[in-house]
Amino acid sequence: MLIAEDEKIICEITKDNQTVIEERSLVDTVYIIKDQIRDLQLDYEKLKKDLEDERKARKKLESTVQKSMQSSSPGVLPTANLNHNNHNSESNP
Secondary structure, three states: OOOOOOOEEEEEEEEOOEEEEEEEEHHHHHHHHHHHHHHHHHHHHHHHHHHHHHHHHHHHHHHHHHHHHHHHOOOOOOOOOHHHHOOOHHHOO
């Protein structure tokens, strides 16, 4: 019979450029990994939101620049396409 609380695992952890070896129970290790995954998920969601905010701000800026260029030279169409630097970034989250 295997009792998880009695099982130990040796973990190698790097803290402040030093490697530390610790002995932990499997239960403790699972909870630590669970917490780390939750933190990574929160970080991912924040980064995803920040990326979307940046995309919206970029599109708004592009629109403002185009309108500004058109209003400064009403008879001349802008020759530069402001979307040429896009590189399909919207399809690669």
